[in-house]
Amino acid sequence: MKLIIANKNYSTWSLRGWLALKAFGVPFEEIKLTLFTEAFYDTLAQHTPVQKVPVLIDGDVTVWDSLAIVEYVNEAHLNGAGWPSGMAQRAEARAIVAQMHSGYNALRNEMPMNCRAQRRLQLSNEAQADVQAIATLWQDLRARHSDQGDYLFGAFSMVDAFFAPVAFRFVTYGIELSGEAERYQQTLLNHPAMKEWLADALNETDIIKEDEAGEPV
Numbered sequence: 001m002k003l004i005i006a007n008k009n010y011s012t013w014s015l016r017g018w019l020a021l022k023a024f025g026v027p028f029e030e031i032k033l034t035l036f037t038e039a040f041y042d043t044l045a046q047h048t049p050v051q052k053v054p055v056l057i058d059g060d061v062t063v064w065d066s067l068a069i070v071e072y073v074n075e076a077h078l079n080g081a082g083w084p085s086g087m088a089q090r091a092e093a094r095a096i097v098a099q100m101h102s103g104y105n106a107l108r109n110e111m112p113m114n115c116r117a118q119r120r121l122q123l124s125n126e127a128q129a130d131v132q133a134i135a136t137l138w139q140d141l142r143a144r145h146s147d148q149g150d151y152l153f154g155a156f157s158m159v160d161a162f163f164a165p166v167a168f169r170f171v172t173y174g175i176e177l178s179g180e181a182e183r184y185q186q187t188l189l190n191h192p193a194m195k196e197w198l199a200d201a202l203n204e205t206d207i208i209k210e211d212e213a214g215e216p217v
């Protein structure tokens with residue numbers, strides 16, 4: 001199985017797809033492309049109509065879009081273990097992931113993932129509201145599931161894979177959390193797969209200007 005991703009320093013959607021495999025110990029070959037280059041688009045054009053990463057190639061099955069990838073990995077390789085075990089919790093988990101996939105637009109636009117950087121930013125009211133909404137959500141989920149494990153629904157799930165880039169963003173832009181939300185952020189950052197991703201990101205040298213937001217601290 002192959003997963004096509006892009007720059008680990010910047011590519012949030014790549015990180016989500018990559019963690020959906022890595023954090024569950026599913027073996028795969030990683031193919032890393034440099035964002036926005038000719039080789040990036042040429043390679044992707046051979047596999048997907050949308051020319052965006054991540055793309056998963058599993059034999060004769062090709063899946064693009066992080067949301068479709070996590071569902072495929074859950075079904076084909078995890079026997080359902082990628083989501084919480086109860087139906088109501090699964091529904092809630094999928095709603096939260098869908099919201100991350102299509103919402104929090106101000107946060108996503110104003111705070112690009114830039115793992116290696118420390119930046120100061122003036123956030124809009126909308127972005128501040130997104131930060132607050134995520135902190136409240138983390139706090140609430142941890143309060144409800146702390147007896148089942150250290151992640152949002154207890155055991156690591158696709159929900160955690162979807163919030164992983166946010167944990168890096170909060171570090172980059174000096175967003176300070178408190179209580180259970182802060183503890184959860186640290187849990188995510190300390191996950192061995194997150195440490196591996198960050199170590200690889202720190203070795204990268206490409207600079208994507210549009211993802212370099214804020215002033216160096």
Ligand SMILES: N[C@@H](CCC(=O)N[C@@H](CS)C(=O)NCC(=O)O)C(=O)O
Nearest residue numbers: 011012013014052053054065066067
């Ligand atoms: N909805 C897609 C978004 C994928 C996406 O926007 N990927 C970015 C990298 S993080 C990309 O490939 N951008 C290249 C481009 O837009 O030309 C998903 O969830 O996978």
